[in-house]
Amino acid sequence: MLCIGLDPDPKLMPDIDVLQFNLAIIDATSDLVCAYKPNLAFYEALGIKGLRALEKTLERVPKGIPVIGDAKRGDIASSSSAYARALFDIYGFDAVTVNPYLGHDSIAPFMEYADKGIFILCKTSNTGASDFQESLCLEAGADSSTRPLYELVALKATEWNTAGNIGLVVGATYPQQLKKVRGLCPEFPLLIPGIGAQSGDLEAAVRYGVDTNGERAIINCSRQILYASGEKDFAQAARREALKLREQINKHLATSR
Secondary structure, eight states: OEEEOOOOOTTTSOSSOHHHHHHHHHHHHTTTOSEEOOBHHHHHTTTHHHHHHHHHHHHHSOTTSOBEEEEEEOOSHHHHHHHHIIIIIISOOSEEEEOOTTOHHHHHHHHTOTTSEEEEEEEOSSGGGHHHHTOEEEOTTSTTOEEEHHHHHHHHHHHHOTTSOEEEEEOTTOHHHHHHHHHHSTTSOEEEEEESTTOOOHHHHHHHHSOTTSOOEEEEEOHHHHTSOSSTTHHHHHHHHHHHHHHHHHHHHHHHO
16 A cells, blocks of 8 residues: 655755656665655756656656656646646656646546546645635535535545546545545545655554555655665665555554454
8 A cells, every 4th residue: 555755855865866866766665565656846846857857757667556646736627638638648647636626627637537547635634734624614405514625525526436537635644534534435545645754643544544445545655765864775775664664554454454
């Protein structure tokens, strides 16, 4: 269930080129992961050089390992269509993260790629997530009953999932909300960030994130693995940290079933 976020930050990396850093991390960990998740912000911040590094990074990921483009896109339909083409047709991501704030028409262009995954932001891992996501909102057609906004997002996602390619992003930093979302969407894949530097609850993430078969949870960790060492042994240190985290996930999975 381990996913590694390929989020190269020159301020935290050893003195090495971003591309060489990524390639070393992939080579050291590809037998331990279910997916990789590059956050596009870290590459865009480096300009054209960063985007070229992203392209070369994607080429290095072994076939059979999905790559999730963490882009958090979402705009009016014409703009979202362009975003979807860029992420799926140009970069070739297997799945992407999208922002549902603008509603169905902003997500629809991504859903048209029925062979690709779409992870809708639902309950994000950051501390400010509750500013809006916990707000009580009227549930349409429910006699003035209310639900937190993140629950309405989860319910809408079930309506939109006509191609069976939608999942949700729910942070490990909010275990009770994760449990609630899993109850609302029992068969959805869940992308679960927040483990490591954000101090998410790994045991709860496994217990509440998996489906009834003990599957469909993608537990992401970035900084804890990438920057396990700031020296020349960074790749070996990353492997040790990834292996330790994978073993912890499997232990929690065994005891939660």
